[in-house]
Amino acid sequence: MSHFPLISAVHAALRAVTADTTPATLDQLDKALADLPLTEVTDGAEQSVRLALEMIGHARDHELFRAVQEMQEQVTAMLTEGPRTPVHNHPAMRAVVQTLGLCYAGGGDWDTDSAYYRAWDRAMHAGTYMVRAVSGFLYSEPEFTPQKVTQRAEEFSAATRRAIAYHARDLARTALVMTAYDYGLFVIGTRTSGREPHTWIRHIGSDTFQFEVTPPDLHRAAPAGRLIVTSYKTGQRVHDLALSTDPKRGNAVADALFLI
Incomplete structure (x- = not known):
């Protein structure tokens, strides 16, 4: 039996969640992972799948998720009704503050230097901007x-929903790589966050590689920074490339860092 279609289904579900x-x-990802046969994998891979499912x-x-939905509904109602005071007890403001408070609670579960905290931190920043936007609208x-x-609300909602599933998505990526490897497939893993803010990790074949985006460096002819790829197996750099100054390419790198 070929396991490739099952692995591809998990890949597709991960992309949908991202x-x-x-x-x-998340239901789609749960089903795709649950469909992976675990009788042919190591105990470590099986445990990684079960932890990801949990x-x-x-x-x-x-x-x-419910708080975000409530916030969106209250903001829509506010925009329909128009500005009014007092601001502090307006239903839209209360909904935004409640959602922001839950984001702070979510971030409190992680060390501030972890990638998981950074996901919550992005949601907190977006929520702070949203509080200001609601206040500004109500004060005309x-x-x-x-x-x-509306733009601020969409940004806050997206950042919050992404933070909710960030840890689960990361575990699902690890489970995908481990099971695919045990199935004997050539593994090209999805990007997972690195220890530093501008790094990510990818499992390719039998090796794991770290990708690092460095700051602009005019002395090294890299006004847009460099992309450095290092092999975990050998500890050696396998690529050291100057990034293009084309804004479209720069945006692609920024988007990649944001999504992971």
């Missing part, structure tokens, strides 16, 4: 148009 983290896409379940049932400040408030 693009749009919702209980529905964390996916926790993420899918997280109260923040010209800068905070309905379009601007």
Whole structure:
């Protein structure tokens, strides 16, 4: 039996969760992982799958999904009704503050130098901007148009939903690599966060590689920075490339760092 279609299904489910983290896409990931046969894998791979499934379940049932939905509904109602005071007890403001508080609680579970905390930190920053946007709209400040408030709400919602599933998604990636390797497939793993903010890790074949984006360095003819790839197996650099100054390519690197 070929396991490639099953592995591909997990890949597709992971991409769906990355693009749009919702209980529905997490359900798809849960089903795809649960469909992997575990009789042919090592105990470590089996444990990684079971741990990922457990964390996916926790993420899918997280109260923040409901809080985000409530916030979106209250913000929509606020934009329909128009500005009014007092601001502090407006339903939209209360919903935003409640969601932001849950984000702070989520981040409190992690060390501040971890990739998981950084995901929550992005949600906290977006939530802080959202508080300001709601306040500005309710006080009729010209800068905070309905379009601007809607944009802030979408950014806060997306960052929060991404943070909810960040740990589960990372565990699912690890489980995918371990099971694919045990199935005898040539593994090209998905990107997982590194220890430093501008690094990520990828399992390719029998080796694991760290990718690092460095700051701009005019002395090394790299005004947009460099991409350094290091093999875990040998400890040697296998690539050291200057990044293009083309804004589109720069955006692609920034997007990759944000998504992982």
